[in-house]
Amino acid sequence: MLSNNKTSWSGYLQFLKEVAVRDEPVIINNFNDFIHACGYVHIFFGQVIPLFYILDYRTGRYIKISGNFAGYTAETFVNEGIAHTLEIYQRDHLKLFDKTIFPQRLSILAEISSAEHQNYIFSYNACVRAKDGSYQHYLQRSCFLSDQHGNPIFSMGIIANLNGEFKRNQVIQTVEKIDPTGLNPSTVIFRQSYQVGEVERSFSAREIEVLKYMSEGLSSKQIAHKMFLSEHTVVNHRRHMQDKSSLPNANALICYAVKSGLI
Template identity: 50%
Template sequence: MKTNNKPTWLGYLSALKNKGVEAEQLKLTGFDDFFLANDFAQSFLMHSIPFIYLLNYKSGLYINMSENFAGYNAECFLKNGINHTLEIYQQDHLRLFNEEIFPDRLQILENIAFEDHKNHIFSYQSMIKNRNGQHEHFLQRNCFISDEERNPVYSMGILIKINGFGPVIQTVERIDENRARENEVICKKVYYLNKEDQIFSKREKEVLLWMAEGLSSKMIADKLFVSEHTVINHRRSMQHKTNMPNAIALVGFAIKSGII
């Protein structure tokens, strides 16, 4: 199902349904192993109960859903499937997942053997309208069972209620099937609900200009009459906004993008 265009989540679901994948032929295994290997989820068990789900991407129906997620009966999800999720998904968060987060997931999965998809946990934060009409924040952690063409067909995971948060962060972890080692974070990316939040401040651009001249944090601090710690924080903030791994990559990105 590879295309030249970047597929959205909803577009992918529609294409998968029309493709006629026999999802039932896939072996549904690893659900218990996924939860047992999910150390993050287990750390929450003393404080809150995670909600567990299993979603069939081909049919758009939930095979399993915990009771009382966001105040809803499991039947709401089991009967209405993904349509119910779309109704309660906060629209800005839905747009972000549909247009940016899920397409990135597909790109990551393309580079992983299909039988190993279930050993990669994807995490991100979202916002859902609960049964009382109020918005609640949830952390979702899930993995995929995919066909031989590396198309995700089942999504299984957990949802954990959390406090409010800033930018949406997606992480991808490789889990050890034997649970002999800690999960390995192989990818981390920041997303912004509002694009203006990604724009550099005036002071950040000043720091960036001096970075492009090859000045150290200490030298930039002297130029701007601020502390070295402040300069370092500005640099980290800019790397965070652009998902650049280091100062050299940040400057290169800024020049290429015409920011400086």
């Protein structure tokens, strides 16, 4: 039975540490067969995906990660574990996953036999800060292997970069039930969209003024002169706006501001 003591992702990880779930035997027979049953090639991936991982929730460590991600090496994730993921997670996306998305996943799993957990795929899009300081959006698809009490112990999934046009401040989560045989199509049992913050309202009057001058092609130094500010302050305003909007650069920020009517 899933514990009622955990209401968030971070709370769940702490719960596993406190109740010593790791002392209970979790038997994985023919793990390769398990991966194949979840559609390792034909169902789960569906196409060539650049990164595959297995995460042990009990230890917060990645057992396997198949490649580099967001400019960080696979070894960084393996050595630093989930602490590194938390560090680079865009703060609004992390808050949404921690307080809303993960608790919803636990509620869904609580209604499903633990033996069947591996046959449900959870998908959502999120954002991290890449090593070069830009923000990178990605799609994650994962399934869980749980203990006899229904507590998810292992998360196995794929991560793929999201390119092209999509709503950067909208997160969509879906849950699909798959047929382990691969003979029948998957069935979507849950779908919900979320807004990641009220970006337009979060911009200050000063930031919007900086944004207007940016759209006119002015440099940070020129904007500082016009606004009687230091260049450092202007640079900070620009950085804060990128943090709030999860946009990778000034051009994307200006484009977003024009489309949303901010300037």
